[in-house]
Amino acid sequence: xxxxxxxxxxxxxxxxxxxxxxxxxxxxxxxxxxxxxxxxxxxxxxxxxxxxxxxxxxxxxxxxxxxxxxxxxxxxxxxxxxxxxxxxxxxxxxxxxxxxxxxxxxxxxxxxxxxxxxxxxxxxxxxxxxxxxxxxxxxxxxxxxxxxxxxxxxxxxxxxxxxxxxxxxxxxxxxxxxxxxxxxxxxxxxxxxxxxxxxxxxxxxxxxxxxxxxxxxxxxxxxxxxxxxxxxxxxxxxxxxxxxxxxxxxxxxxxxxxxxxxxxxxxxxxxxxxxxxxxxxxxxxxxxxxxxxxxxxxxxxxxxxxxxxxxxxxxxxxxxxxxxxxxxxxxxxxxxxxx
Amino acid sequence: xxxxxxxxxxxxxxxxxxxxxxxxxxxxxxxxxxxxxxxxxxxxxxxxxxxxxxxxxxxxxxxxxxxxxxxxxxxxxxxxxxxxxxxxxxxxxxxxxxxxxxxxxxxxxxxxxxxxxxxxxxxxxxxxxxxxxxxxxxxxxxxxxxxxxxxxxxxxxxxxxxxxxxxxxxxxxxxxxxxxxxxxxxxxxxxxxxxxxxxxxxxxxxxxxxxxxxxxxxxxxxxxxxxxxxxxxxxxxxxxxxxxxxxxxxxxxxxxxxxxxxxxxxxxxxxxxxxxxxxxxxxxxxxxxxxxxxxxxxxxxxxxxxxxxxxxxxxxxxxxxxxxxxxxxxxxxxxxxxx
DNA sequence: ACTCTTTTCGCAAACGTTTGAAATAACCTC
DNA sequence: GAGGTTATTTCAAACGTTTGCGAAAAGAGT
Numbered sequence: 001x002x003x004x005x006x007x008x009x010x011x012x013x014x015x016x017x018x019x020x021x022x023x024x025x026x027x028x029x030x031x032x033x034x035x036x037x038x039x040x041x042x043x044x045x046x047x048x049x050x051x052x053x054x055x056x057x058x059x060x061x062x063x064x065x066x067x068x069x070x071x072x073x074x075x076x077x078x079x080x081x082x083x084x085x086x087x088x089x090x091x092x093x094x095x096x097x098x099x100x101x102x103x104x105x106x107x108x109x110x111x112x113x114x115x116x117x118x119x120x121x122x123x124x125x126x127x128x129x130x131x132x133x134x135x136x137x138x139x140x141x142x143x144x145x146x147x148x149x150x151x152x153x154x155x156x157x158x159x160x161x162x163x164x165x166x167x168x169x170x171x172x173x174x175x176x177x178x179x180x181x182x183x184x185x186x187x188x189x190x191x192x193x194x195x196x197x198x199x200x201x202x203x204x205x206x207x208x209x210x211x212x213x214x215x216x217x218x219x220x221x222x223x224x225x226x227x228x229x230x231x232x233x234x235x236x237x238x239x240x241x242x243x244x245x246x247x248x249x250x251x252x253x254x255x256x257x258x259x260x261x262x263x264x265x266x267x268x269x270x271x272x273x274x275x276x277x278x279x280x281x282x283x284x285x286x287x288x289x290x291x292x293x294x295x296x297x298x299x300x301x302x303x304x305x306x307x308x309x310x311x312x313x314x315x316x317x318x319x320x321x322x323x324x325x326x327x328x329x330x331x332x333x334x335x336x337x338x339x
Numbered sequence: 340x341x342x343x344x345x346x347x348x349x350x351x352x353x354x355x356x357x358x359x360x361x362x363x364x365x366x367x368x369x370x371x372x373x374x375x376x377x378x379x380x381x382x383x384x385x386x387x388x389x390x391x392x393x394x395x396x397x398x399x400x401x402x403x404x405x406x407x408x409x410x411x412x413x414x415x416x417x418x419x420x421x422x423x424x425x426x427x428x429x430x431x432x433x434x435x436x437x438x439x440x441x442x443x444x445x446x447x448x449x450x451x452x453x454x455x456x457x458x459x460x461x462x463x464x465x466x467x468x469x470x471x472x473x474x475x476x477x478x479x480x481x482x483x484x485x486x487x488x489x490x491x492x493x494x495x496x497x498x499x500x501x502x503x504x505x506x507x508x509x510x511x512x513x514x515x516x517x518x519x520x521x522x523x524x525x526x527x528x529x530x531x532x533x534x535x536x537x538x539x540x541x542x543x544x545x546x547x548x549x550x551x552x553x554x555x556x557x558x559x560x561x562x563x564x565x566x567x568x569x570x571x572x573x574x575x576x577x578x579x580x581x582x583x584x585x586x587x588x589x590x591x592x593x594x595x596x597x598x599x600x601x602x603x604x605x606x607x608x609x610x611x612x613x614x615x616x617x618x619x620x621x622x623x624x625x626x627x628x629x630x631x632x633x634x635x636x637x638x639x640x641x642x643x644x645x646x647x648x649x650x651x652x653x654x655x656x657x658x659x660x661x662x663x664x665x666x667x668x669x670x671x672x673x674x675x676x677x678x
Numbered sequence: 679a680c681t682c683t684t685t686t687c688g689c690a691a692a693c694g695t696t697t698g699a700a701a702t703a704a705c706c707t708c
Numbered sequence: 709g710a711g712g713t714t715a716t717t718t719c720a721a722a723c724g725t726t727t728g729c730g731a732a733a734a735g736a737g738t
Contacts, residue, residue: 287626394694
C-alpha cells in the first residue's frame with residue numbers, strides 16, 4: 001500500500017541527531033548550529049520531507065479545515081457560495097470540507113457531528129429548509145467552534161451571519177413589476193420558517209402596499225420549486241385569470257412558472273410578467289431571459305469565509321456580527337411588457 | 340476560544356480509572372467488568388463524548404478524507420459527480436475535501452500538494468483542460484496514494500479511471516441527427532489534448548463516415564464554450580449556409596449555438612438541428628429543450644468513489660482498472676425536424 | 679584553575695487514542 | 709497453602725510534531 005512518507009524522525013535517525021533538533025533546524029531556530037541546519041535542510045529537501053498535517057492538528061488543535069454544509073451543491077447559488085468561500089480560505093492556507101444536507105434536517109445533524117469530530121476549525125452553514133430544531137447548532141456554539149450562517153439564518157442561534165437584503169431585493173423586484181404595468185401580482189413564497197422566506201414575502205407585500213395595490217387571499221402561494229410551480233400556476237390562473245405578474249422566491253420556481261404560463265398559452269411577459277430571485281445561470285438561459293434579483297452568492301461566500309477566519313484567528317470573544325449585502329435587480333425580458 | 344471537547348482522559352479522570360480501560364469499555368471489549376463498562380458508557384453518553392478523529396488518523400495513518408479536485412463546481416456536470424462521490428463516501432464514513440483547479444494547471448498542482456500533506460486517503464480527479472504535464476500525478480502514484488480519474492483521463496498516468504463511452508455517445512447523437520434529416524452537420528469540438536475531446540470527435544466522424552456523408556474542412560470547429568459558440572456560429576453559418584445540424588461537445592456550447600442560430604433568424608430545429616452532450620440541468624430549461632447525451636455524472640461519481648475505496652481498503656496491488664459507462668441519448672425538441 | 683556565559687543539543691511531555699503485555703487481585707484446586 | 713487459572717485493570721509505547729527546560733561542552737574572563 002502506501003509508501004512511508006518521510007518524517008522528522010527519519011531525518012533525525014539518518015543524521016544521528018534528535019528529532020527536536022531537526023524540528024528546530026527546519027524552522028531556522030537560532031539555537032541551532034548553522035552547519036547542522038544546513039545538513040538538515042538539505043536532506044529534508046532531498047527526501048521531499050513534508051510536515052505531517054495530522055500530527056500538527058493534534059498538537060495545535062487546529063486543522064486548517066473549514067466545514068461547509070449546504071443543502072445541495074448542484075444548485076448554482078450554493079456552488080457560487082462555495083467558490084467564494086474556497087477562494088478566501090485558500091488564500092489563508094485553509095481547505096474546505098463540503099457536506100450536503102440535501103435539505104434534510106437529519107443529514108444536517110449527522111454532518112455537523114461528523115465534521116466536529118474531524119476537528120474542523122469552523123463551520124459555514126446554509127441551513128436545510130426542513131430544519132426547525134436548532135440544538136445541533138447550539139451545541140456547536142457551546143463547544144466554541146466558530147460558525148457563520150449564510151443566506152438562510154435563524155434568530156435562535158448566536159452566530160455570525162451573512163445575508164442579502166432580501167426584503168429590499170423583493171421590494172425592488174415587486175416595484176419593478178408594478179412600474180411595468182402589473183396590477184395583480186402573486187408571490188410564490190418560500191417556507192415561512194426561514195428568514196429569507198419571510199423577508200422576501202414582506203418586501204413583496206410592502207411594495208404592493210406602498211403602491212396601494214390590494215392583496216387577495218391568493219396573493220401569497222407557498223411554492224418554491226420548479227415542479228410545484230409547474231403544477232400550481234395553471235390551477236391558480238384558472239381561478240384568478242386577471243393575474244398579470246408573478247414574483248417567485250427563486251429562479252427555478254420562476255422558470256417553472258414561466259413554463260406553466262406558456263403551457264396554457266399565455267405569454268411572458270405581455271400577459272404575465274415574471275421575476276425571479278437569485279440570478280442563477282439558468283436565468284440567463286431561460287426564454288425569455290429572466291428578470292431576477294442578483295443574490296451575489298460569490299460575494300456572500302467570500303464574506304462568510306472572511307468573517308469565519310477572523311473569528312478563528314481572534315482571541316477576543318466579540319459579539320455576533322451580521323453582514324447584509326445589497327442586491328441588484330437584473331432586468332431582462334421576462335418582466336418588460338409592451339406598453 | 341474553543342471549549343474543551345470531552346476526551347477519554349476526561350472520562351478516565353472522573354471515574355478514577357485509566358484511559359485504556361475507558362477505551363476498551365467504549366468498544367465493548369470482553370476484558371472489562373460489566374459494571375465498569377456501564378459506568379463508562381453512561382458517562383460518555385452524558386458528556387457527549389465523540390472520539391477525536393485527528394488522533395485516530397495519526398495512529399492509524401488514515402484520515403477518512405478523500406480529496407476531490409475538479410475544474411469548477413459551478414458546472415452542473417461536476418457537481419453531480421461530486422454528489423455521487425459524496426454519497427458513496429459518506430456511506431463508508433468518509434468525507435470529501437473539494438478543491439477547484441479553475442481549469443488551471445498550476446492551481447491543480449498546488450491543490451495536490453496541499454491535500455497530500457493533509458494525509459488524504461486518496462484522490463478523485465478531473466483534470467484541468469490546460470494540464471499537459473503529468474508529473475504531479477506521477478508523484479502521487481509514487482508515494483502510493485490511490486487515485487481515480489473521472490471523465491477526463493490521460494494515458495500517461497497509471498491509475499484507475501472511470502469514463503463514459505464518449506465515442507459511442509457522439510456516434511449515437513450524430514446518427515440521430517442524420518436520421519432526422521441532417522445532411523451537413525458540424526461538430527463543435529473540445530480541446531484535442533483531452534481524451535474526451537478526441538473521442539467525441541471520432542464518434543462524430545465515424546457516424547458521418549458510416550452514413551457516407553462527406554466531411555468538409557469546416558466540419559470540425561474547436562469550440563467548447565457558450566460564449567465562443569455565440570461568436571463563432573454566425574461566422575461559420577455565413578460562410579456555409581447549408582449547414583443543417585450542430586453537434587456540440589457539451590450542453591452549454593450547444594445552447595450558445597442555439598442562441599446564435601436564433602439570433603440570425605434561423606430556426607432550431609427546422610433549419611438547424613442541435614444536439615449537446617452532458618444532459619445538464621440547462622438542457623431541460625433551454626428553449627427548445629435540448630437533445631443531448633446523458634453523461635451520467637452521478638453514476639460516474641459513485642463508481643469513482645467505489646473504485647477508490649476498494650483500492651484504499653485493499654492490501655493487494657492489483658493493476659489499474661478502467662470503468663466505462665454507457666451513455667444514453669436523451670431526445671428532446673432541439674433535434675426533431677418536421678419531416 | 680575556577681566560575682560564568684554562550685552555544686548547541688537532547689529529554690520529556692504533550693495532543694487523544696489504541697493495544698500488546700504486564701500487573702494485580704481474586705478465586706479455585708488438590 | 710503452593711500452584712494455577714481467571715478476571716480485571718494499568719503500563720507503556722506508538723503515531724509525528726513542537727517546545728520549555730535542562731545539560732553538556734566550549735570558550736571567556738579573572
